[in-house]
Amino acid sequence: MNTRIRRSAGLFAAAAVLPLALTACSGDSGDSGKSDSPSTSASTRSSDDMSGGSNSAAGSADQPFGPACSAVPDSGAGSFDGMAKDPVATAASNNPALSTLVTAVKKAGLVDTLNNAQNITVFAPTNDAFGKIPKATLDKVLNDKEMLTKVLTYHVVGQKLTPQDLENGSFDTLEKSKVMTSGSGGSYTVNDSAKVVCGNVKTANANVYIIDTVLMPKS
Numbered sequence: 001m002n003t004r005i006r007r008s009a010g011l012f013a014a015a016a017v018l019p020l021a022l023t024a025c026s027g028d029s030g031d032s033g034k035s036d037s038p039s040t041s042a043s044t045r046s047s048d049d050m051s052g053g054s055n056s057a058a059g060s061a062d063q064p065f066g067p068a069c070s071a072v073p074d075s076g077a078g079s080f081d082g083m084a085k086d087p088v089a090t091a092a093s094n095n096p097a098l099s100t101l102v103t104a105v106k107k108a109g110l111v112d113t114l115n116n117a118q119n120i121t122v123f124a125p126t127n128d129a130f131g132k133i134p135k136a137t138l139d140k141v142l143n144d145k146e147m148l149t150k151v152l153t154y155h156v157v158g159q160k161l162t163p164q165d166l167e168n169g170s171f172d173t174l175e176k177s178k179v180m181t182s183g184s185g186g187s188y189t190v191n192d193s194a195k196v197v198c199g200n201v202k203t204a205n206a207n208v209y210i211i212d213t214v215l216m217p218k219s
Contacts (some may be wrong), residue, residue: 068197087115088206100130108148121157125214154217
């Protein structure tokens with residue numbers, strides 16, 4: 001991610017007002033993703049479901065899909081069934097591929113805010129996604145709570161999004177700007193740059209789409 005990260009004026013109170021933004025956004029979640037747990041047990045997923053190779057799996061509103069889903073354990077807190085029982089920040093902490101994201105969320109003081117939110121979607125960058133950022137830039141962001149809050153809240157949408165919603169979508173984020181999504185058949189991108197590598201992962205309060213690139217707000 002080569003974009004220079006600049007601070008935006010007026011972000012000083014971002015962390016303080018975020019719970020209000022979450023409450024307001026979650027009110028228009030509609031009917032999307034009402035189910036908070038996967039309908040298919042991890043232990044009974046087919047090899048096609050795990051690899052993301054099945055269009056039927058990708059098209060289902062209930063099943064995770066994508067090539068990176070094959071790395072998710074079949075059982076335990078880090079499995080799909082296990083993650084469905086926990087709120088999103090806790091669920092992410094049980095997935096080793098999201099450890100950098102979890103560290104960032106903790107540094108920004110957003111764990112309780114995200115866990116207490118209702119009906120949200122999180123675009124969750126993998127450790128490799130954060131690894132694309134030059135170390136000096138990443139360290140700067142991780143040590144600037146104001147900037148970090150802005151970046152992280154840009155990855156959160158105040159409604160649950162299904163795979164069908166991502167086919168040609170524009171969604172307001174909690175950072176107050178939009179993310180754009182496109183794709184079909186289990187192949188989706190966000191902002192024409194980040195690819196969904198494991199999508200439609202359910203947690204107790206959110207739908208999660210794991211992505212291979214960190215999203216950056218324009219301002």
